[in-house]
Amino acid sequence: MGSDDANTILRMASLATPMALRVAVTLGLPDRLHDQDLTVDRLAGDLGVRPVPLGLLLAHLTTLGFFERTPTGYRTTEFGENLCGDSLTTVLLNLDTAGGRAELAFTELLHSVTTGQPGYDRRHGRDFWADLAAHPPLRESFDRQMAHRLRAGVPHLAAGFGWGRFATIVDLGGGPGTVLAGILAAHPATRGRLVDLDVTTAAATFAEHGLEDRAAVTAGSFFDPLPAGADAYLLVDILHDWDDEHAHLILARCVEAAAPDGRIVVVEPVGGRQAGTEMDLAMLVIFGGRERRVEEFEALAADHGLVLDSVTDAGGRSVLEFRIA
Structure with a gap:
């Protein structure tokens, strides 16, 4: 192996830059240095950290173009502005x-x-x-x-699948209600219910979009009995957070609650389609899960009498529609 290859591998494996970026954002350095030049001593005093180590951090990120030296300290560059604000x-x-x-x-x-x-x-x-x-x-x-992850894809997801076929949709673990709100806004005849452990944010989301009359919220877990009789049970970015044992429990609750002609709709970055290998590793180390491939979803669902009807790519994810056999 040549020295260039060895250096490339070492750069790829180095933890210095990834951790430096995380520490800089955690300390709020890009925002603090966005509109003003500050010295290391002034910054250290404001943040309650040691000036010499802070200087080492800023020096490294300056070599990468996130900050620049000025006569009076450091300042965030145009490139570094990508680390500012809430994104x-x-x-x-x-x-x-x-x-x-x-x-x-x-x-x-x-x-x-x-x-x-x-x-x-x-x-x-x-x-x-x-x-x-x-x-x-x-x-x-x-x-x-x-909400950030889904915001750009929700309009495409809402328009790219036949949600209007369903009179009622139960969104399981939908958090702030971003996806369900987008679907209901695009399909005025559809009503929805969101089930999650904390529904406060979701209620605010529906109110913000004027959907209070068509959207309800229920505090609960998808491991517990679910609101029964809906036309579709929606799982957006849920199953990849769980190993097979827990995924089976979630699907069992959906089938238990669904109407005889109900559908289970799984929306995720599916392996071999949208999901990348890096996200696979993230699902593993964080949750013990993975980005399953279509055939893995079919095998998982078959144990619950579910048959895959269609796979549609929309909004950077795949929509897998299952019916009860």
């Missing part, structure tokens, strides 16, 4: 948010590959969902993360 990027990089905290589970990848178990529990002492329940700010940041 999917900043929500995922901030170590105080659910997304940033979850990424630290990658330090336990060896454990996950060896055992098939998530690394999150090993890193943080409890599983991801228990961590969110114990820390409301983490739950709030996770809802923001999902």
